[in-house]
Amino acid sequence: MGELVSVLKEFRVLADPDTRALVLDLMAMELNNPLPVRSHRVTDYFLVELVRECLENSRVMQALRSTLVVVAADEGAMERLDAVILKTTTVDNRTMSALTAAGGKAIADTVGTDKWPTLRRLVARIIGRGSARRTEATAARLDQAAAEVRLVDGSEATTMTARVASAWQAEFDDLLANLDAAERAEVTEQLRLVTELIRDQASIEGGEEKL
16 A cells, blocks of 8 residues: 555645545546545545555546546656556456456356346457447357357257357456556456356346446
8 A cells, every 4th residue: 555655646636635626526427436535635644545445446546547647747657656556456367367267157158048138248348448349349259159159059068168168268368468457457347247247137237337
């Protein structure tokens, strides 16, 4: 926590009590929720509260970074912030592999169930990363994978399901490998949420708003 507080002190918009409210408002707009952080007159108190929220929720960290890109022009401080974010948000390789494997398995296991349309939409959105073309292409590849699973049965179905799960795990691995630290934290959280939603169908409608 201390290292992140120290680097955030380099941003004048966070050190100045008069501009902290603006930063919090912009972050709240990106998150679609107000932040439980008070704009203290004392910088250290404010930053400790802000950092605590960032460490508890990677989406808050991403919103803070995005806001600072807009309102602050200190490239050196931003580089140092990115370095600290990389250290504080990196998921260890074992956890990352387990998460991407769960994502691939969710895709293979959900084909032909009432959960498939929701999973298809969310995975296409995650891999699309805001690009309509990539999102549509991902949805098409998901449809192709689903068709391949439906065409076989028995032992062939088991083999095909495993093949699909492995292929989409590799897809998630490749996506995460090509993102910066903040983006990786964001996508990791989205992927974790998707696997949780598939385990709990009753929570899907509320969870979609966070993706």
